[in-house]
Amino acid sequence: MRPAELFAQVSGVPLPVAAGRFADAGVPVFPCVPSGKRPLIERGFHAATTDAGQVSAWWRRWPAANIGVPTGAPSGLVVVDVDVHGPADGRASFDRAASAGMVGGWEVLVRTPTGGMHAYYPATSGVEQRSWQAGRAGVDFRGDGGYIIVPPSARTIDGTTAWYRVAEVGAGAVRTVDGKALRDFLDPRPEPRARPASWDPVGVEDAERLARWLGQQDTDRNLKLFWASCRLAEAGVPMADALDAVLSAAKSDFGPREITATVRSAYRSVHPTPARREASPERPADGWFSRAVPARTAPNGRGL
Numbered sequence: 001m002r003p004a005e006l007f008a009q010v011s012g013v014p015l016p017v018a019a020g021r022f023a024d025a026g027v028p029v030f031p032c033v034p035s036g037k038r039p040l041i042e043r044g045f046h047a048a049t050t051d052a053g054q055v056s057a058w059w060r061r062w063p064a065a066n067i068g069v070p071t072g073a074p075s076g077l078v079v080v081d082v083d084v085h086g087p088a089d090g091r092a093s094f095d096r097a098a099s100a101g102m103v104g105g106w107e108v109l110v111r112t113p114t115g116g117m118h119a120y121y122p123a124t125s126g127v128e129q130r131s132w133q134a135g136r137a138g139v140d141f142r143g144d145g146g147y148i149i150v151p152p153s154a155r156t157i158d159g160t161t162a163w164y165r166v167a168e169v170g171a172g173a174v175r176t177v178d179g180k181a182l183r184d185f186l187d188p189r190p191e192p193r194a195r196p197a198s199w200d201p202v203g204v205e206d207a208e209r210l211a212r213w214l215g216q217q218d219t220d221r222n223l224k225l226f227w228a229s230c231r232l233a234e235a236g237v238p239m240a241d242a243l244d245a246v247l248s249a250a251k252s253d254f255g256p257r258e259i260t261a262t263v264r265s266a267y268r269s270v271h272p273t274p275a276r277r278e279a280s281p282e283r284p285a286d287g288w289f290s291r292a293v294p295a296r297t298a299p300n301g302r303g304l
Helices: 003-010 015-024 052-061 090-099 179-186 204-215 221-235 239-249 256-270
Strands: 030-032 066-070 077-082 108-111 117-122 132-134 139-142 147-149 154-157 160-163 165-169
Touching: 003 015, 003 108, 003 165, 015 052, 015 066, 030 052, 077 090, 077 147, 090 117, 090 139, 090 179, 132 179, 139 179, 221 239, 221 256, 239 256
Parallel strands: none
Antiparallel strands: 030 066, 066 147, 077 117, 077 139, 108 117, 108 165, 132 139, 154 160
């Protein structure tokens, strides 16, 4: 069942009913905190299931729980997550990628409670596409190793409740999206600098080893992550490699935004040279996000 059809079936229904319909359609789900995104169960999205009895038991216990869906192979869905808060404007980045022909063919667009957007695509069969973040571009990719909050879930931000709502259904042919190419386009990695001959090489293996160690820690993980990131920065490991490794190994309750902020802070402390802020690219006149984005307000009722 296509996402647009499934989201139409869960529009306006209570969250427990919606969770059951996702499971009935073969889309694994798991409960997240009411009006939030943190998983309520151990193992988080790794424990997502289509088992009707388990789904029913979860939502009997937490009837207001938001609905989480693992992305990538488990659900057959990948999502381009466009953010509009903070210094980066993901809308402009998405429009740039659209003009380059990289993000067409989405199945459905969902407005998020923060004013951003989730663009849903079918996962590429037999190809692993890992989740990633391009913070400078304001765009995240939710693929293998990630999850998404789906309609009719809600978020409460600064005392205001807003819902995940279907904004538009794709009218053209559905296509997969090349997550790696999109990342390279939005956030190209610099060429590695030459190392002196006496330099003891380190690389992704070091980042992955530290990431696995961090994943075993249950206390003070933020402090341990900062310390580990400083060691990687001092050793010359590119920050993108450190982020990839830690985001892949992190526990589900150790959020990607917290991880990204901590790693970047560590790298800035080791390499304090200020980075020049580039001007935001001009938005194409015909881009999806060139349309006016209404101010976020609480809807009159539950639903999409």
